[in-house]
Amino acid sequence: MFTHKLGLEYALEQDESDELKSYRNQFHLPKDQHGNNLIYMTGNSLGLQPKQTNAYVNKELDDWAKLGVEGHTTGDTPWLPYHEFLTKNMADVVGAKPIEVIVMNTLTTNLHLMMVSFYKPTKSRYKILIESDAFPSDKFAVESQLRHHGFDDQEGVIQWKPKENESLLRYEDLESILQKEGDQIALILIGGINYYTGQYFDLKRITKLGHHYGCKVGFDCAHAAGNVVLNLHDSGADFAVWCTYKYLNSGPGSLAGCFIHERHAHNKNLNRFTGWWSHNKATRFNMRDDFDQLPGAEGWQLSNPPILSMAAIKASLDLFEEVGIEKLVKKSQKITSYFEFLLKQLGEDTIRIITPSNPNSRGAQLSIQVKNANKTLHDQLTQAGIISDWREPDVIRCAPTPFYNSFEDVYFLVEQLKTILSMP
Numbered sequence: 186m187f188t189h190k191l192g193l194e195y196a197l198e199q200d201e202s203d204e205l206k207s208y209r210n211q212f213h214l215p216k217d218q219h220g221n222n223l224i225y226m227t228g229n230s231l232g233l234q235p236k237q238t239n240a241y242v243n244k245e246l247d248d249w250a251k252l253g254v255e256g257h258t259t260g261d262t263p264w265l266p267y268h269e270f271l272t273k274n275m276a277d278v279v280g281a282k283p284i285e286v287i288v289m290n291t292l293t294t295n296l297h298l299m300m301v302s303f304y305k306p307t308k309s310r311y312k313i314l315i316e317s318d319a320f321p322s323d324k325f326a327v328e329s330q331l332r333h334h335g336f337d338d339q340e341g342v343i344q345w346k347p348k349e350n351e352s353l354l355r356y357e358d359l360e361s362i363l364q365k366e367g368d369q370i371a372l373i374l375i376g377g378i379n380y381y382t383g384q385y386f387d388l389k390r391i392t393k394l395g396h397h398y399g400c401k402v403g404f405d406c407a408h409a410a411g412n413v414v415l416n417l418h419d420s421g422a423d424f425a426v427w428c429t430y431k432y433l434n435s436g437p438g439s440l441a442g443c444f445i446h447e448r449h450a451h452n453k454n455l456n457r458f459t460g461w462w463s464h465n466k467a468t469r470f471n472m473r474d475d476f477d478q479l480p481g482a483e484g485w486q487l488s489n490p491p492i493l494s495m496a497a498i499k500a501s502l503d504l505f506e507e508v509g510i511e512k513l514v515k516k517s518q519k520i521t522s523y524f525e526f527l528l529k530q531l532g533e534d535t536i537r538i539i540t541p542s543n544p545n546s547r548g549a550q551l552s553i554q555v556k557n558a559n560k561t562l563h564d565q566l567t568q569a570g571i572i573s574d575w576r577e578p579d580v581i582r583c584a585p586t587p588f589y590n591s592f593e594d595v596y597f598l599v600e601q602l603k604t605i606l607s608m609p
């Protein structure tokens with residue numbers, strides 16, 4: 186799909202002709218003690234801070250100082266409907282309809298709330314299918330749901346595993362699990378992009394397959410939101426959850442997103458946990474009314490939310506709105522393929538990229554397995570000014586994010602890697 190050239194000059198040319206090049210300057214880039222920019226490759230772990238975030242958060246602090254409780258209803262960004270200012274942009278980022286999306290809580294909390302509604306085990310159909318290298322929090326959440334319902338937390342989990350000596354998951358293996366045990370599986374929960382390998386799954390295909398066997402299907406899109414074109418609505422998934430502090434650049438521990446498919450928007454019979462924020466906005470403050478469920482994803486809210494965190498999300502989403510996820514993905518595919526091209530020069534005896542080579546089956550991340558490596562390699566990279574992510578036993582994850590990483594970053598990262606591995 187792309188053809189690249191070696192040498193620094195090519196990298197600089199790509200940066201020069203990059204239509205998104207001005208955005209790098211809209212983020213705070215971490216620096217070393219001499220004031221030089223570090224090469225930041227962990228936007229899949231904690232996205233960098235947009236420079237405009239400060240103003241968005243300070244505006245709400247000022248409103249609070251000036252208005253006190255009146256800030257809920259006055260000012261140009263009143264807090265009562267504040268989450269609504271995020272909905273459209275967030276829906277665009279994940280390819281959903283506004284009624285399907287809500288920003289609330291944190292990711293694992295949302296995952297549990299979704300399982301309250303969509304994991305309804307019976308004696309014969311109670312198992313949960315996850316991918317074998319699922320993110321630990323998801324695995325723990327699933328196990329605790331099994332225990333909560335009185336099932337064995339090991340026997341109740343089915344893992345979709347790669348074939349021996351492979352790293353990526355194959356759909357044929359998922360199909361055979363479902364053929365064999367589909368009628369025992371209540372829920373399929375898959376990471377939209379697997380955090381470890383960077384494999385981006387075909388959400389629609391998995392959903393179709395799951396629904397065919399009568400399973401509910403949900404996705405954890407923590408590594409996918411803001412990173413790939415998601416089309417959550419079209420995927421048909423029952424639900425999805427994601428955090429906003431990775432590719433969505435909204436700050437450490439910031440609020441998470443949640444998607445509930447439109448077909449569940451008006452279903453009042455779905456089991457759910459509720460609070461006053463799930464209740465009809467018009468009568469919420471009457472306080473004495475019987476519960477009146479809000480339609481759509483909003484009806485899963487529990488509490489009035491932390492506005493300062495939402496302000497940071499708004500700052501970031503406004504940037505996404507300005508650029509559009511398609512343009513970001515276009516650069517992401519190009520810079521990631523450039524990264525792959527350079528890495529391949531190191532040779533298969535030295536490194537193996539476990540992330541899929543098809544640009545449509547991955548986002549802005551390459552997981553690099555380095556032969557005979559240990560964590561020293563990661564420490565050496567850090568000393569050389571490269572922030573990357575180490576996963577035991579031998580994988581470095583690097584995310585060349587389109588908003589703020591440059592082709593030059595990628596060039597120097599690979600040069601450093603060569604030096605550390607003592608290659609010519």
Ligand SMILES: *Cc1c(COP(=O)(O)O)cnc(C)c1O
Binds near residue numbers: 320407428
């Ligand atoms: C980052 C990440 C999490 C983190 O969960 P929190 O509740 O935000 O701490 C969970 N699952 C996946 C797949 C992740 O990538």
